[in-house]
Amino acid sequence: MTESNKIYHVPVMLAECLEGLNINPDGVYVDVTFGGGGHSRAIFEQLSPKGKLVVFDQDPDAKNNAWEAPNFHFVAANFAFLQNHLRLLGIKEVDGILADLGVSSHQFDEEDRGFSIRGNAPLDMRMNQNGELTAERIVNEYEEGELIRIFRNYGELKNARNVAQTIVSKRESNSIKTTQDLMTALEKCAPKFKDHKFFAQVFQAIRIEVNQEMDVLERFLTQTANVLKPGGRLVVMSYHSLEDRLVKNYMKRGNLEGEIEKDFFGNVLKPFDEVVRHPIVPTEEECERNSRARSAKLRIALRKEQHVKK
Numbered sequence: 587m588t589e590s591n592k593i594y595h596v597p598v599m600l601a602e603c604l605e606g607l608n609i610n611p612d613g614v615y616v617d618v619t620f621g622g623g624g625h626s627r628a629i630f631e632q633l634s635p636k637g638k639l640v641v642f643d644q645d646p647d648a649k650n651n652a653w654e655a656p657n658f659h660f661v662a663a664n665f666a667f668l669q670n671h672l673r674l675l676g677i678k679e680v681d682g683i684l685a686d687l688g689v690s691s692h693q694f695d696e697e698d699r700g701f702s703i704r705g706n707a708p709l710d711m712r713m714n715q716n717g718e719l720t721a722e723r724i725v726n727e728y729e730e731g732e733l734i735r736i737f738r739n740y741g742e743l744k745n746a747r748n749v750a751q752t753i754v755s756k757r758e759s760n761s762i763k764t765t766q767d768l769m770t771a772l773e774k775c776a777p778k779f780k781d782h783k784f785f786a787q788v789f790q791a792i793r794i795e796v797n798q799e800m801d802v803l804e805r806f807l808t809q810t811a812n813v814l815k816p817g818g819r820l821v822v823m824s825y826h827s828l829e830d831r832l833v834k835n836y837m838k839r840g841n842l843e844g845e846i847e848k849d850f851f852g853n854v855l856k857p858f859d860e861v862v863r864h865p866i867v868p869t870e871e872e873c874e875r876n877s878r879a880r881s882a883k884l885r886i887a888l889r890k891e892q893h894v895k896k
């Protein structure tokens with residue numbers, strides 16, 4: 587934890603994720619979204635000294651939650667580079683991969699990072715503070731059509747066009763620099779009594795674009811089949827319908843578009859079999875305890891034997 591009395595992140599569906607990974611104590615596991623390390627610690631506790639855990643996080647703050655052990659390795663990088671980093675560590679194959687997508691509670695709670703609709707902060711929203719694209723650049727420089735695309739696709743806003751037009755017209759007189767500037771500019775677009783949800787959707791859309799979350803998820807997913815050994819598990823938790831669709835397509839059909847590809851003999855070509863056909867969702871009790879769990883969907887797949895490796 588970076589601050590003594592603040593909880594960094596409460597892991598979502600912890601027991602379900604562990605069960606999904608079906609841990610072999612001597613195996614090699616990767617948690618590509620380390621965050622507060624809740625899932626990682628629980629995985630690590632199940633490993634023998636022969637087992638190994640490699641974790642990724644692109645946010646330097648997460649490194650403060652890491653620990654020292656000969657069989658634990660923190661990689662400060664984007665999981666879009668999974669295969670490269672494993673190669674650098676001399677790891678060819680792993681037994682299980684966990685991804686708990688999106689941002690941590692810590693990132694939301696740190697007001698100055700601009701993820702939250704509470705308080706007032708510069709429009710930033712970068713998970714990796716070395717990244718070039720900020721929320722401020724998107725809001726002040728993106729063309730109207732691009733803004734419509736992100737509010738419609740990533741925010742699922744019904745009035746995406748109106749929101750984009752309002753931003754374009756407001757920024758003509760004054761650039762929109764802070765989270766409060768943005769909320770004030772969009773006051774008239776917010777539905778009555780549902781303004782909290784509306785602003786959360788606006789912020790979510792911008793955050794997904796800032797961090798190129800769909801693009802890196804695609805790049806990550808297509809590498810998992812190359813690094814998981816036959817029988818290895820892919821466990822992915824998503825919080826947004828677009829993310830879940832990509833994960834579902836990839837696990838079910840072996841490609842991001844969800845198209846069925848067959849070989850000469852009519853066998854479906856796909857690297858994974860789903861372990862559960864429908865996503866696992868948190869219990870009501872967990873959602874009450876931890877509101878961040880509410881939109882979570884967990885999918886689990888098993889790496890098949892016969893897929894030809896790239």
Ligand SMILES: C[S@@+](CC[C@H](N)C(=O)[O-])C[C@H]1O[C@@H](n2cnc3c(N)ncnc32)[C@H](O)[C@@H]1O
Pocket residue numbers: 595596597598618619620621622623624625626642643644645648663664665666686687688689690691713802
């Ligand atoms: C939902 S939190 C994970 C919480 C974690 N499972 C726990 O128990 O504390 C997501 C974390 O993944 C990191 N993250 C998100 N996308 C990433 C990416 N493309 N590459 C590396 N880290 C990423 C975020 O910085 C954040 O710390």
